Structure formats: structure tokens, C-alpha cells
Amino acid sequence: MLTRTLRKAVRPLVTSVPRSDKFHPSTQSEFINELHMIDPMEIERLPVYRVMDRSGKILRENQDPKFTKEQCVKMYKAMIKTNEFDRVMYDAQRQGRVSFYMTNYGEEAAQIGSIAALNPDDLVYAQYREAGVIFYRGFTYQQACDQCYGNVDDKGAGRQMPVHYGSRELDYVTISSPLTTQLPQAAGSAFALRRAGEKRVVMCYFGEGSASEGDAHAAFNFAATLNCPVIFFCRNNGFAISTPVEDQYNGDGIASRAPGYGMMTIRVDGNDLMAVFNATVKAREIALSENRPILIEAITYRQGHHSTSDDSSRYRSVDEVNMWQKTDHPISRFRQYMMTQGWWSMEEDAALQKSLKKDVLIFPLVTAEKKKKPSIESMFDDVYDVLTPELERQKAELMDHLKQYGKHYNMDQFVK
Amino acid sequence: MIGVTRKTARAMLSRGVNATASVRTHMHFKFQPDDAPAELGATEKTNMCNAIKSAIDIQLARDESTIVFGEDVKFGGVFRCTDGLMDKYGSDRVFNSPLCEQGIAGFGIGAAVAGACTIAEIQFADYIFPAFDQIVNEAAKYRYRSGNEFDCGKLTIRSPCAAVGHGAHYHSQSPEAYFAHTPGLKVCVPRSPIQAKGLLLSAFEDDNPCIVFEPKILYRAAEEQVPVGHYKIPLGKADVLREGTDMTMLSWGTQIHVVREVASIVEEELGISIEVIDLVSILPWDRETVCNSVSKTGRCIITHEAPITCGFGAELQATITSECFFDLEAPPQRVCGLDTPFPHVHEPLYMPTKWKLIQAVKEVMDA
Numbered sequence: 001m002l003t004r005t006l007r008k009a010v011r012p013l014v015t016s017v018p019r020s021d022k023f024h025p026s027t028q029s030e031f032i033n034e035l036h037m038i039d040p041m042e043i044e045r046l047p048v049y050r051v052m053d054r055s056g057k058i059l060r061e062n063q064d065p066k067f068t069k070e071q072c073v074k075m076y077k078a079m080i081k082t083n084e085f086d087r088v089m090y091d092a093q094r095q096g097r098v099s100f101y102m103t104n105y106g107e108e109a110a111q112i113g114s115i116a117a118l119n120p121d122d123l124v125y126a127q128y129r130e131a132g133v134i135f136y137r138g139f140t141y142q143q144a145c146d147q148c149y150g151n152v153d154d155k156g157a158g159r160q161m162p163v164h165y166g167s168r169e170l171d172y173v174t175i176s177s178p179l180t181t182q183l184p185q186a187a188g189s190a191f192a193l194r195r196a197g198e199k200r201v202v203m204c205y206f207g208e209g210s211a212s213e214g215d216a217h218a219a220f221n222f223a224a225t226l227n228c229p230v231i232f233f234c235r236n237n238g239f240a241i242s243t244p245v246e247d248q249y250n251g252d253g254i255a256s257r258a259p260g261y262g263m264m265t266i267r268v269d270g271n272d273l274m275a276v277f278n279a280t281v282k283a284r285e286i287a288l289s290e291n292r293p294i295l296i297e298a299i300t301y302r303q304g305h306h307s308t309s310d311d312s313s314r315y316r317s318v319d320e321v322n323m324w325q326k327t328d329h330p331i332s333r334f335r336q337y338m339m340t341q342g343w344w345s346m347e348e349d350a351a352l353q354k355s356l357k358k359d360v361l362i363f364p365l366v367t368a369e370k371k372k373k374p375s376i377e378s379m380f381d382d383v384y385d386v387l388t389p390e391l392e393r394q395k396a397e398l399m400d401h402l403k404q405y406g407k408h409y410n411m412d413q414f415v416k
Numbered sequence: 417m418i419g420v421t422r423k424t425a426r427a428m429l430s431r432g433v434n435a436t437a438s439v440r441t442h443m444h445f446k447f448q449p450d451d452a453p454a455e456l457g458a459t460e461k462t463n464m465c466n467a468i469k470s471a472i473d474i475q476l477a478r479d480e481s482t483i484v485f486g487e488d489v490k491f492g493g494v495f496r497c498t499d500g501l502m503d504k505y506g507s508d509r510v511f512n513s514p515l516c517e518q519g520i521a522g523f524g525i526g527a528a529v530a531g532a533c534t535i536a537e538i539q540f541a542d543y544i545f546p547a548f549d550q551i552v553n554e555a556a557k558y559r560y561r562s563g564n565e566f567d568c569g570k571l572t573i574r575s576p577c578a579a580v581g582h583g584a585h586y587h588s589q590s591p592e593a594y595f596a597h598t599p600g601l602k603v604c605v606p607r608s609p610i611q612a613k614g615l616l617l618s619a620f621e622d623d624n625p626c627i628v629f630e631p632k633i634l635y636r637a638a639e640e641q642v643p644v645g646h647y648k649i650p651l652g653k654a655d656v657l658r659e660g661t662d663m664t665m666l667s668w669g670t671q672i673h674v675v676r677e678v679a680s681i682v683e684e685e686l687g688i689s690i691e692v693i694d695l696v697s698i699l700p701w702d703r704e705t706v707c708n709s710v711s712k713t714g715r716c717i718i719t720h721e722a723p724i725t726c727g728f729g730a731e732l733q734a735t736i737t738s739e740c741f742f743d744l745e746a747p748p749q750r751v752c753g754l755d756t757p758f759p760h761v762h763e764p765l766y767m768p769t770k771w772k773l774i775q776a777v778k779e780v781m782d783a
Contacts, residue, residue, distance in 0.1 A: 154563065155562075155563050156561065157563030158563075159561050160561050166565050166566065168565040173566055178549060178553045181550060184518070184550070185526030187526060188525060188526025188528075189526040191530075191532075192534075195483070196531065215518055215522055218516045218518050222523050225513075383559075383560050384602075385567075388700040389704070
């Protein structure tokens with residue numbers, strides 16, 4: 001009797017000997033008795049899910065998302081509008097009218113296919129190469145031009161460089177330049193939305209280069225351990241500025257990392273709008289019904305330069321770019337599908353591009369250019385919810401300085 | 417241990433404990449409690465750790481969106497500041513994060529952006545640096561860069577800081593100066609249980625990302641009659657703890673208690689009247705109270721544990737010199753930690769001790 005009581009009272013040094021051959025509750029792994037180092041090359045590379053072939057033909061009927069003509073035309077127009085906007089703004093930068101710009105060439109399907117699969121109020125975090133996403137949501141060209149010019153109508157109040165879009169109304173969190181910081185934030189937002197009982201998924205876009213940052217590791221681990229309904233959408237476009245993927249990672253891309261975190265994953269053809277769409281629909285369903293994160297790796301190709309400060313011919317051949325443009329362009333693949341359905345024609349295409357350039361795109365640019373910048377005093381707003389005494393003092397000091405020296409500052413560009 | 421009986425081992429351990437007891441329990445300060453303002457109602461004798469727990473408990477009760485997390489938070493925290501809260505509110509609200517400060521900060525920002533009152537713990541202020549990018553580049557700039565479309569004002573980061581007697585490089589740091597340099601953040605340091613609870617409750621409701629650095633040595637050493645209910649101590653306001661006429665001494669956190677002791681000693685032994693100010697808030701800091709005081713007394717000593725070069729005392733000394741120059745009888749001085757990493761065995765010599773302060777008071781008076 002006494003012995004039994006003592007045995008219960010004394011805490012054993014190790015937990016009781018496992019009855020099965022599985023080692024340790026935390027891994028549930030089998031024992032083996034032959035020494036074997038696992039070479040990653042032994043593990044099969046993750047396959048790429050695609051619905052259409054390169055000429056827009058659906059390969060398996062049961063994977064057809066069964067878009068209506070209206071849906072197709074809406075998504076196609078969104079891709080074209082993003083593309084045309086890029087052309088106009090890139091030229092505007094070259095002419096010195098806008099200080100900086102980043103294009104989305106080649107990634108239109110990855111952007112539009114994914115955002116079209118979400119609800120309008122799903123919360124979006126992005127990196128910087130997702131303009132198509134915010135346009136699809138309803139951001140106007142005027143708003144985008146206003147942001148690029150940082151004028152008085154810029155939602156961002158003239159505070160950040162061009163393409164740093166954001167809109168509370170459209171549930172698109174304002175982007176920031178530091179890479180990958182949005183990933184753990186997306187996990188945190190998903191946690192909070194889940195706790196609040198909201199059936200909204202968080203969608204988080206990032207590039208394959210960005211996935212090397214510690215914040216990506218943090219985000220994947222937090223999202224998986226804390227049951228966060230978040231979709232991590234990686235645009236693997238082959239480059240991080242000049243750095244090709246061979247210099248970015250040694251493993252099987254980004255998707256292969258997910259199982260290491262206990263997270264579901266899929267690799268998709270990022271230039272196949274239907275594959276991107278299908279995967280995102282499924283990811284959203286799983287994320288919300290099971291309260292878990294999903295990683296989607298969209299393999300695509302960055303057809304443009306990193307930004308207007310980059311000349312990519314310095315690190316890749318023009319032939320390579322042309323090859324992708326001719327043989328695997330997301331817009332032409334989808335257009336070919338639409339044309340075989342009888343839902344689009346080359347005449348309509350030419351008319352669309354013409355009308356976009358003239359009416360929709362040039363006008364907002366010219367209008368944005370003419371608007372004044374936000375007032376000088378507004379520079380002190382939003383550091384905090386209300387100005388601190390010290391900020392009030394600095395503002396008064398600056399305005400006083402300008403009374404004497406204002407003529408050296410080109411003050412006419414600012415609203416009074 | 418091979419060759420040692422259990423009995424001998426026990427004896428060795430207890431001898432060891434006794435032998436080191438004086439080192440471990442020796443403190444460079446004596447905590448001086450304050451009275452709670454009468455209007456705050458009923459009080460209870462509470463140490464700083466439990467005062468902090470009370471603040472978090474009250475916030476969890478009054479705001480359903482509130483979440484509290486960090487490393488080891490679920491079982492109660494390594495300092496017991498969240499003890500029992502998981503049992504009370506559930507592990508969906510009081511939970512462990514993985515061991516990753518950049519994740520704690522980033523996740524915390526995101527939760528705040530989505531509307532949750534978010535209380536994120538960084539286990540030791542010495543480990544806040546992986547979170548520096550998220551705090552400085554993201555949290556601090558969230559509202560500004562988005563033109564007020566988005567903000568993470570519901571985020572509060574709390575972190576134990578400062579000397580504990582044996583913490584050395586990585587369990588003793590006071591990193592407030594790094595964050596003081598970042599517009600958009602609010603940073604404060606409580607000196608006592610009453611302050612800790614009230615400042616946290618202010619931070620939780622403040623619509624800006626706040627960092628509260630809690631001097632860990634005070635968790636158990638500081639006990640006061642703390643109001644049991646909800647109350648707030650304002651951010652951005654300094655506290656004049658003792659009025660004086662000859663000199664202003666300015667500090668925060670644990671060091672306030674060293675200053676208070678020095679003020680008593682020099683009053684008694686040398687007849688010098690010291691005005692003692694607890695800065696309380698590092699960012700934004702209360703220029704008006706501080707400069708009014710130094711203009712009145714004409715002399716100033718600023719003291720903090722963090723290393724002197726570019727410690728927050730530098731900002732204070734620069735501003736005081738500039739604003740109060742014509743009222744000064746002597747140059748403002750700083751008595752701070754040395755410009756070394758925080759040492760282990762040499763801690764008593766590294767610190768801005770009461771003897772260094774007494775020497776400084778004499779020198780400033782004689783200047």
C-alpha cells in the first residue's frame with residue numbers, strides 16, 4: 001500500500017515507457033534501426049496544378065471552373081486594364097512625371113485569378129506587385145494616379161512612394177516597402193477575425209524572394225500553431241530584383257516548406273487563371289472551415305523590370321523574356337480560351353485597348369498631375385491619433401520659419 | 417552527481433543558497449511606496465507583478481476582443497504576470513506564441529489592425545531586437561503611411577527590463593532609447609505597482625502602439641496599496657515626487673528609488689533641497705514639467721541605468737540646456753550606466769549608484 005502511494009507521489013524522471021514503437025508524443029515517429037540520412041533529392045518535387053494548357057484549352061473537364069461569359073470578360077478586362085495602366089505609368093515615369101513605378105507584367109493571372117476567388121470583404125495584405133488585385137476590388141485609376149502623385153486626393157496623404165496603395169473601404173491594407181512584414185501581420189489579423197466570429201479569410205501576397213526573410217518563417221509557424229484562417233499566396237516569378245531563384249533557395253521552391261510547419265500547400269501554374277482561381281477557392285474553403293492556414297505557390301514569370309530603377313537586361317537575356325511572353329503569357333492564354341468559347345474577339349480587344357488608353361488612363365494621369373499636394377501642416381497629422389505637444393511645437397516652428405523663408409520652398413504645390 | 421549521496425547533495429545546495437543569499441538578495445535601492453489617490457477607491461496590498469496581472473485581468477474582462485500572448489504566457493509567464501489568466505479566460509485569449517519575437521510583434525500588429533485589443537509580451541527587453549523592424553518600420557508608421565486608413569493603435573507591447581542584480585548582458589538591459597527615437601510609438605516605464613497598473617490600463621486604451629518597459633526587479637520587491645478597480649495614469653505626463661529648490665533630479669523606473677533615497681540623504685546631511693521628477697513617459701516626454709522645474713531650481717542631474725552615450729538622458733540634457741540655459745546655475749549632468757555591455761560580477765560598479773549620485777550632487781552644487 002505504502003509503496004504504491006509513494007510511486008504515485010514521486011514524479012518519474014521520464015514519462016512511462018511507450019507501449020508502441022512510436023517515439024515521443026510530439027513526433028509520433030517510428031523507430032528505425034538502420035542509419036539513413038534523408039537527401040532532399042529523394043523527396044518528390046511538388047507537382048504544378050494546371051487547368052489549361054498553354055493555348056487555353058482545358059485539360060480535364062472536371063477542373064473547369066465553369067465561368068460564365070460575364071465572369072470571363074470581367075476578369076479579362078481587369079487583366080488588360082492592369083496591363084495598360086502599367087504601360088501608361090511606366091512611360092510617365094520615364095518622362096519624369098512620376099518619380100517611380102513598378103509594373104505587373106506577366107503576373108496578371110496570378111493576381112486576378114486569386115482575388116476573383118475571394119469575397120469582397122476578405123482582408124488583403126500585399127507586397128507591391130499586386131496592383132491588379134486592388135483594381136479588381138474597385139480601386140479606380142484616379143485613386144491610383146493620385147497615390148502615385150501623392151496629391152491632395154491620395155488616400156495615403158502623400159506620405160509614401162508610388163504604388164504604395166491601400167484602401168480600408170476595399171479591405172486592402174496599405175502596403176509598405178519592408179518586405180515580408182505583412183506575413184505575420186496577416187496571421188494576426190486572421191486570428192482576430194476568427195475570434196470575432198467573422199467569416200472572412202485573410203489573403204496575403206508575397207514574392208519568392210520575400211519568403212527568405214525571417215518574418216515568413218515566423219508567419220508560417222504562428223499561423224499553423226494558432227489556427228489562423230489565412231492564405232499565404234506566393235508569387236514565384238523567378239527573380240528578386242536581379243537575384244534568380246537559384247540564389248534565393250536550394251530547396252523545392254516555397255510550397256515545399258509548408259509541410260514543415262504543419263501547413264497545407266499547393267503549387268499552381270501562376271499563368272493559368274483557372275488554376276489560380278480553383279486553388280484559391282479551395283484554399284478559402286479549407287481555411288475558413290478548418291481554421292488553418294494554406295500556402296499557395298503560383299509559379300509565374302516577371303516579364304518586366306523589377307521597377308523603373310532597374311534594367312533587367314543586365315542580368316537576364318531579352319530572349320528569355322520574349323520566350324515567356326510568346327509561349328506562356330497569362331493574358332493570351334485566357335484570351336484564347338475566351339475566343340474558343342466565342343466570348344471575345346481580336347476586334348473587341350483592339351477597341352478595349354484603345355478606349356482604355358484614351359479615356360480611362362490618360363485622363364486620370366493628367367488630372368492627378370494638376371492637383372496640389374496635401375497641406376504642409378498635414379505632414380504632422382497621423383503620427384499619432386492626435387498631435388503631441390512637441391509635434392504642435394514643431395509645426396508652429398516650421399510655419400513660422402516659412403513666413404520668413406517660404407519663397408525658397410516651392411510652397412505653391414501644397415494646398416493652403 | 418556521481419559519488420555524492422542525496423543527503424550530501426541537499427546539504428551542498430542549501431549551503432550554496434545561503435552563501436549566495438546575500439548576493440542574490442542584495443539590492444542597490446530601497447523601494448519607496450506611494451499612497452494611491454483617494455478618489456481611486458479601495459486598495460489592496462499588491463506587488464508590481466500582481467498589479468500588472470490585475471490590469472491585464474481587468475482589460476480581458478471589459479473588452480472581449482482582448483488577447484494576451486507571448487512566450488510562456490499560457491502557464492502564467494516566467495514572472496507570473498499572467499498566472500491564472502488562461503484558466504479564467506481560456507487559451508484562445510491567453511496563449512503561448514512560438515519562440516519568435518519578430519513573430520510576436522508582427523502577429524500582434526496584425527491582430528490590432530483587425531480590431532483586437534492586443535497585449536503582446538516580449539519575455540525580456542533584451543530580446544526585443546528581432547522585433548525591432550516590426551515595431552519601428554511597421555507599428556510606428558502604420559497610421560501615418562496609410563493616411564489614417566489603417567492603424568495598430570490597439571497594440572500594447574509589455575516587456576520586463578532593467579537590472580535585477582545578476583542578469584548580466586541579456587537579462588538587464590534598458591532599451592528605451594532605441595524606441596524613443598521612433599515617432600509614432602509611445603514608451604513608458606513604471607516605477608511602482610500603482611504606476612504599472614495605471615499606465616498599462618492607459619496603454620491598452622490608447623489609440624497608438626505603446627511599449628511598457630517593466631523593471632523586473634520591482635515585480636516582487638515593490639509592494640503598495642494598489643487600487644483594486646480600473647483606473648488610468650496618463651501617458652506623456654511626468655510626476656513631481658518631491659518638491660525642492662536647489663536642484664532637479666530626473667529619472668524613471670527603479671532608479672527613481674535610488675534618487676529618492678539620495679534626495680533624503682543630501683537634505684539631511686547637507687541641507688540640499690532636491691526636486692525629484694519621475695519622467696514616467698519616455699515618448700512623448702513631458703518637456704513642460706521638466707523645463708519648468710529646472711528653470712526653477714537652476715540645476716539638474718539626469719540619471720538612468722542604460723549606458724550614458726546616447727541614452728535617453730542625452731535627449732533630456734540637450735533639451736534642458738537649450739530651453740533653460742539662462743536659468744541654469746550649473747551645467748546639467750548625467751549619471752548613468754557605463755558604456756559597456758551590462759556586466760555580471762561588476763554590476764555594482766557599472767550602475768549609477770547612490771554614491772555616484774551623492775558625489776554628483778556635491779559637484780553640481782559646488783560648480
